[in-house]
Amino acid sequence: GDSVTQMEGPVTLSEEAFLTINCTYTATGYPSLFWYVQYPGEGLQLLLKATKADDKGSNKGFEATYRKETTSFHLEKGSVQVSDSAVYFCALSPDTGRRALTFGSGTRLQVQP
Amino acid sequence: DAGVIQSPRHEVTEMGQEVTLRCKPISGHDYLFWYRQTMMRGLELLIYFNNNVPIDDSGMPEDRFSAKMPNASFSTLKIQPSEPRDSAVYFCASGGGHSGANVLTFGAGSRLTVL
Numbered sequence: 001g002d003s004v005t006q007m008e009g010p011v012t013l014s015e016e017a018f019l020t021i022n023c024t025y026t027a028t029g030y031p032s033l034f035w036y037v038q039y040p041g042e043g044l045q046l047l048l049k050a051t052k053a054d055d056k057g058s059n060k061g062f063e064a065t066y067r068k069e070t071t072s073f074h075l076e077k078g079s080v081q082v083s084d085s086a087v088y089f090c091a092l093s094p095d096t097g098r099r100a101l102t103f104g105s106g107t108r109l110q111v112q113p
Numbered sequence: 114d115a116g117v118i119q120s121p122r123h124e125v126t127e128m129g130q131e132v133t134l135r136c137k138p139i140s141g142h143d144y145l146f147w148y149r150q151t152m153m154r155g156l157e158l159l160i161y162f163n164n165n166v167p168i169d170d171s172g173m174p175e176d177r178f179s180a181k182m183p184n185a186s187f188s189t190l191k192i193q194p195s196e197p198r199d200s201a202v203y204f205c206a207s208g209g210g211h212s213g214a215n216v217l218t219f220g221a222g223s224r225l226t227v228l
Contacts, residue, residue: 043221044156101217
């Protein structure tokens, strides 16, 4: 079945550091890929998405590129802020059949001033 | 729109009691999902509905869990009887309309503690 694998956390960075959170997936066909973010005590929010190979999703300084050849969708940000501290979830939605998202286990990011 | 609204935000109950969690999706969304989040298992899909009809309930742990969607603006997740291992945060999410079914808006969650 479909699955998403994320790097283990927590990831601890200093403010203005470069961020990469790795995500790889297993799925048939051409799934859509997503990053969601969860701030403490809140539900998940969509951060960005990509629906086909080589698409780049971007939002709030975060970027991720859909790489079909490596089945990856790594999240990057050039300069993190304390306010980026949260849990980040990679997810996929299959192109046919079941409409529900399959989520990775989440990666906690802690940014220190 | 006020977003996806869940109640209660927190529930503490004793083993064996019935628990009912409620969700009001975003108006116009035709998909509704129930997820459970725990430290050990992460986010698990329990069930989802399309146009108020259950489509996939393969994630419902056992017969103690049931979910209904009597109309487009309301859904419930019921656990009867509850057990300590049901302690988790339960999220409702909706999707559909112009955003598509796979762009979900989540509620703030219902944190359940079963003693």
